[in-house]
Amino acid sequence: MKLHKNQQKLLLLLQKHIAEPLSMEELAEEMDISSKSVVHHHIKQLEKKGYLIRNTTNPHYYQIKNPxxxxxxxxxxxxxxxxxxxxxxxxxxxxxxxxxxxxxxxxxxxxxxxxxxxxxxxxxxxxxxxxxxxxxxxxxxxxxxxxxxxxxxxxxxxxxxxxxxxxxxxxxxxxxxxxxxxxxxxxxxxxxxxxxxxxxx
Structure with a gap:
């Protein structure tokens, strides 16, 4: 499934920092996005498209699954x-x-x-x-x-x-x-x- 360019960038960031996840604020800063809600939207889209699975017990941690x-x-x-x-x-x-x-x-x-x-x-x-x-x-x-x-x-x-x-x-x-x-x-x-x-x- 095709990813928006910001979703591609976000996925690379998440993969790079998978051992020590960045906060929403840090992700927004790295992506040069002013709103955390935009980052959250792209995270939800990555989940919906099957690229990201967040830990049910500790959502700060996640799994990346490239289809x-x-x-x-x-x-x-x-x-x-x-x-x-x-x-x-x-x-x-x-x-x-x-x-x-x-x-x-x-x-x-x-x-x-x-x-x-x-x-x-x-x-x-x-x-x-x-x-x-x-x-x-x-x-x-x-x-x-x-x-x-x-x-x-x-x-x-x-x-x-x-x-x-x-x-x-x-x-x-x-x-x-x-x-x-x-x-x-x-x-x-x-x-x-x-x-x-x-x-x-």
Whole structure:
């Protein structure tokens, strides 16, 4: 779909600063436009035309999807720190990662990534693997989830026993964890694993 010249310029700016997004004021200044509302209009047009997908949890961050290119961009979040609302998704992405759209079999706007740490989910998931995650708080039993429990972010299998939520590690050296219902939160369901540690000890 054809883009207005200002939309082309805006898209290039957004892509250039995707790791550290500019404010509306800064975008207007870079484009030599006096009104923030004009910038907002062009952003909405980029969304409508399929070039831009804004993060539903934190609209300041976005994904660029060129309909003519076979690549999508997902935000990567650190697992060690939660944002202001107690979720990793309202914090600042550590990087923006281009991935093959074939690896994202759900709405792109719900996608994010995390880098695995530790050995609790071996042999399926190893430290430094990249996980493609679908944002959701309604997992099914035995789904692998990215979750927060007692302010600790982790990757576990979601299981239940009566009224309790049990977080299971694939590595049986780790004992199951009974989730604290007052603090437990599912961030999303792991849908794909990108292996990055092959050959490491």
């Amino acid at each position: 003519e290119e076979k690549v999508v961009y997902l935000p990567m979040y650190g697992m060690a720190k939660c944002g202001p609302e107690g979720t990793i998704l309202d914090g600042t992405p550590t990087r923006i990662v281009p991935v093959d759209p074939g690896m994202v079999q759900f709405p792109i706007k719900k996608g994010f990534m995390v880098e695995a740490k530790g050995s609790s989910m071996e042999d399926l998931i190893h430290a430094k693997d990249w996980l493609i995650v679908e944002q959701s708080n309604t997992p099914k039993v035995n789904d692998i989830v990215v979750c927060v429990n007692n302010e600790e972010t982790m990757v576990k299998r979601f299981c239940t026993e009566g009224d309790s939520i049990i977080l299971i590690s694939d590595n049986r050296k780790f004992i199951p964890i009974i989730a604290d219902k007052g603090s437990f939160k599912v961030e999303g369901i792991v849908r794909s694993v990108i292996k990055r540690g092959i050959g490491e000890a």
